[in-house]
Amino acid sequence: MQKSYLYSPQNVCSRQLEITTDGDIIVSLKVVGGCPGNLQGISKLVQGRKIDEVIEALDGIRCPGSKNRQTSCPDQFAQALKEIRAKER
Numbered sequence: 001m002q003k004s005y006l007y008s009p010q011n012v013c014s015r016q017l018e019i020t021t022d023g024d025i026i027v028s029l030k031v032v033g034g035c036p037g038n039l040q041g042i043s044k045l046v047q048g049r050k051i052d053e054v055i056e057a058l059d060g061i062r063c064p065g066s067k068n069r070q071t072s073c074p075d076q077f078a079q080a081l082k083e084i085r086a087k088e089r
Contacts, residue, residue: 002027005084009076011067014039017080024051026081034073042074055081 007017014034020027026046031039046054055078063072071079 005080007076007080007083009073009080011071012063012073012076013065014073014076017077019077019080019084021051021084025049026051026054029077031073039073042077046077051081051085054078055085 002020002022004018004020007019008015009017012034014031016032018028018030018032020029026049029043029046031043058074059078059082061072061074061078062070063075066072
């Protein structure tokens with residue numbers, strides 16, 4: 001069964017992530033704000049992948065353009081997926 005989640009990223013250019021999952025598979029990612037081309041690319045690359053696989057790949061990526069230089073849009077997506085995982089357990 002598909003579920004959708006909204007996440008408000010912190011300290012990055014993107015303002016909202018809309019994540020749709022089906023069990024442990026990512027169905028789609030829509031991003032409001034941020035670098036359009038890069039985030040559209042990431043959205044396509046994560047479709048059909050397992051949540052844990054994407055967390056492992058994106059967690060900890062840093063962007064010098066982030067407000068605190070300690071995160072990035074991909075890292076914030078990983079944090080959102082961690083929250084989804086925690087809610088489902």
